[in-house]
Amino acid sequence: MKIGNVDVKVSIVAIAVFVFFTLVLVIASLFSPEVRSNLIWMIPCLFMLLVIPVALNYMSRSEYADITPQYEVQAKTIRVKLINESMIGKPVRVEGVVERVYFQFLNRPQYLVADRSGAISVKMFTSPNEEIKVNDVVEVLGQVIRRYIVSGEPVINCVSIRKIKKS
Amino acid sequence: MSGKNPLPVQQNAISTILCMELAVPAFSFGSALLAIFFSGMDSTIDVRYFAIGCVISSFILAYLAWIRPRKDIVALTTPIYSIIFFVAPSEMTVSIVLELLYAVSLTILLIRLKWRFGAAPESGVAASGRVLEEPLKGYCSTVQEQVFGVTPGAAHQAALAFAYFGRGDYLDAVQAANTASAFPEEEDAHPSLATAFAIVREHALLLEESAKMPDPFTEFSATSAGILAKPLPPEDKLHDRFEVSLENALLLLYAVAWNGSERDRPLLLSLQGFALKLFSS
Numbered sequence: 001m002k003i004g005n006v007d008v009k010v011s012i013v014a015i016a017v018f019v020f021f022t023l024v025l026v027i028a029s030l031f032s033p034e035v036r037s038n039l040i041w042m043i044p045c046l047f048m049l050l051v052i053p054v055a056l057n058y059m060s061r062s063e064y065a066d067i068t069p070q071y072e073v074q075a076k077t078i079r080v081k082l083i084n085e086s087m088i089g090k091p092v093r094v095e096g097v098v099e100r101v102y103f104q105f106l107n108r109p110q111y112l113v114a115d116r117s118g119a120i121s122v123k124m125f126t127s128p129n130e131e132i133k134v135n136d137v138v139e140v141l142g143q144v145i146r147r148y149i150v151s152g153e154p155v156i157n158c159v160s161i162r163k164i165k166k167s
Numbered sequence: 168m169s170g171k172n173p174l175p176v177q178q179n180a181i182s183t184i185l186c187m188e189l190a191v192p193a194f195s196f197g198s199a200l201l202a203i204f205f206s207g208m209d210s211t212i213d214v215r216y217f218a219i220g221c222v223i224s225s226f227i228l229a230y231l232a233w234i235r236p237r238k239d240i241v242a243l244t245t246p247i248y249s250i251i252f253f254v255a256p257s258e259m260t261v262s263i264v265l266e267l268l269y270a271v272s273l274t275i276l277l278i279r280l281k282w283r284f285g286a287a288p289e290s291g292v293a294a295s296g297r298v299l300e301e302p303l304k305g306y307c308s309t310v311q312e313q314v315f316g317v318t319p320g321a322a323h324q325a326a327l328a329f330a331y332f333g334r335g336d337y338l339d340a341v342q343a344a345n346t347a348s349a350f351p352e353e354e355d356a357h358p359s360l361a362t363a364f365a366i367v368r369e370h371a372l373l374l375e376e377s378a379k380m381p382d383p384f385t386e387f388s389a390t391s392a393g394i395l396a397k398p399l400p401p402e403d404k405l406h407d408r409f410e411v412s413l414e415n416a417l418l419l420l421y422a423v424a425w426n427g428s429e430r431d432r433p434l435l436l437s438l439q440g441f442a443l444k445l446f447s448s
Contacts, residue, residue, distance in 0.1 A: 076335065077377035079410065084441035090335045093377065117410060152238045 001054070006061045009127040011107040014053035021046055057107060060126035068160045071141040081117035083154050087144045092156065094120065094140045095164065098132055111161065113140055121147065121155040128161050139164045184234075184287045187227050191277045195224040195270035202263045215262045218253035221269045225249035228273055228280070236440065237284045242276050299425070303418075303442050306396050310422035313394050314357055321350045321360070322427025325420040328367050330434055332417060333441040337371040344368035359391040360423055366416035380409045387415060394419065396446060414445045 001008045025042055028035040035042070075091040083092065096115035103110050111122040111132060122140050132138060142156040198220020206214045225245040232242035252265060299307060317325075324347035331340035344364040366385045373381070386408065387395060396418040400407035421442045425435050435442075 076337065076374050078335070078374060081410075081414075081444065082335075082374075084333055084438075084444055086330075086334045086438055086441060092335070116406060148238060148240075151233075153236060 003058050004062075006058055006065065007129070008054055008058045008061065009107060010050065010053050010057065011127075012105045014050065018046070018049045021049060057126065064126055064159055068141065071143075071159050075141050079117040080113070080115050080120045083120060083144055083156075085146075085154055088146060088154065090144050092142065092144055094122075094142075094156065096138065096140070098134055098136045098138055101132065101134055111138075111140075111158075113138060113156075122158045122161065123155055124158040124161065128158075130162060132161055132163065136163050137165050138162060184231070187231055188277060188281070191224045191228050191231075192270065192274045194220040194227070195266070195273050199263065199266040199270050202266055206259060206263060214259060215253075215256055218262060218266055221266055221273070222246070222249040222253055224270070224273050228277055231277070231287060232280055232284070234287050235280070235284050239276075239280050239284050242280050245273065245276065299436070299439060300443060302446055303421070303439060306418060306446075307422045307425045310394060310419065311426040314360065314423055314426070317357060317360065317423055317427040318350060319428055321347055321357075322424050323431060324350075325360070325364075326424035326428050326431035326435055328364065329417055329420045329424060329442075330438055332367055332371055333438050335374075337375040340371040341368050341375070344371070357423075359387060359394050359419065362387050362391065363416040363419040363423075366412050367420060370413045370416075380406065384409055384412070386412050396422075418442060418445055 001010075025035070025039075025046060029039060071091050071093075075093040077093045077095065080094060080096065083094075094113060094115065096113040096119075098111050099114050099119060100112040101109060107127045109124050109128060109132070111124075112119055113122050114120075122142065123145075138161050140156060140158055141160040142158040144154050145157045146152045147155045198217040201220075202214040202217040205212050205217075225248070228242050229244075229246050232239045249269070252269060253262075256262075257265070298304075324343050328340050328343035328347065331337070331343055344367050347364045348361070362385065366387075369381075369385050373379075382405070387399070392399070395415040397411055397415055399411055399415075402408065421435060421438075424431055
């Protein structure tokens with residue numbers, strides 16, 4: 001679904017929740033007159049289960065789209081091995097191969113990206129512009145953060161990930 | 168000038184960690200066995216109190232997970248589960264079975280922690296930076312024996328160049344390397360150190376401009392091989408040589424700074440995680 005220039009994606013989990021509660025509401029309204037009398041506010045609430053994830057995804061994606069040009073300018077292309085704890089907060093650009101993809105279905109994908117020097121976790125807090133799969137060669141733009149915000153090894157908080165050539 | 172660390176402190180830390188690792192199964196299985204023992208007797212003691220051993224084990228396991236550079240979220244959350252499982256009283260047999268299963272789980276998690284998340288740091292606290300760890304410590308000693316007489320000014324610039332490079336402040340690293348070249352006596356006395364500065368400068372400039380590997384690039388001479396932390400790859404593997412040259416240069420600067428600039432040691436200790444990463448292949 002496209003809103004303005006932003007291609008909004010709803011996670012399968014949000015759709016599953018919407019479908020589940022729709023079924024619950026249909027069944028309940030068939031058997032309970034009391035539920036039927038409250039459909040006037042229950043149906044809008046049901047749709048909010050879809051509208052809220054769509055709105056959140058739109059906001060996060062448009063925010064990421066706005067800050068990507070800044071990262072394009074500021075980020076230095078760096079080898080994975082040179083990323084370390086003292087670089088927390090620095091914008092970086094990493095080029096490598098996607099070795100693993102996690103949590104794609106949640107719209108919060110996490111990638112393991114490796115180059116010749118090592119591998120690093122790349123966390124994204126919104127859906128990427130294009131579908132990234134294992135073995136894709138990608139360019140990652142992001143900021144070095146700790147895995148658990150205040151502790152853990154350095155990972156990349158991804159602002160943009162895009163394929164730079166087909167594997 | 169001594170580059171040595173207080174060894175007894177490290178040995179104490181290692182033995183403390185070993186004791187804590189042993190304490191995980193000891194407390195959890197011990198409490199379960201005590202519960203079984205007392206439940207078989209006509210004792211007035213409520214054997215469910217022995218579950219406190221499992222709770223203590225969980226906290227020890229969580230601490231062991233916390234001090235590692237890579238955190239194991241499963242081991243870190245075991246105290247929460249121990250409280251959920253054992254704080255609410257349950258039937259006696261259920262409690263004993265639960266304690267036994269929990270003790271087995273904690274032991275498996277401890278093995279997993281050691282297997283997948285590496286050894287606990289010698290200092291006992293991750294990235295505390297209180298002591299220099301191996302193999303960095305050994306390398307600094309080696310460099311101390313082979314490179315002596317480096318002026319404190321050059322050693323300080325080595326520390327700065329390493330620190331700026333590690334932090335990704337590449338222009339500052341170039342500046343530090345340039346300042347070091349203002350010590351011409353070093354270039355004659357310590358050609359390897361001068362080459363290290365030149366390599367770091369070259370790489371910092373390339374990284375600042377996000378440029379690719381140049382051909383040719385600055386390398387250590389064959390006579391420097393004895394002082395380098397890592398052996399150079401074969402000449403046909405240009406990319407590997409390029410990267411290993413930088414790692415060797417940074418590690419040499421670290422070691423020279425450690426041995427020659429005492430005032431920079433707190434800074435260097437705070438960056439030893441990066442130096443240790445450079446050692447890894």
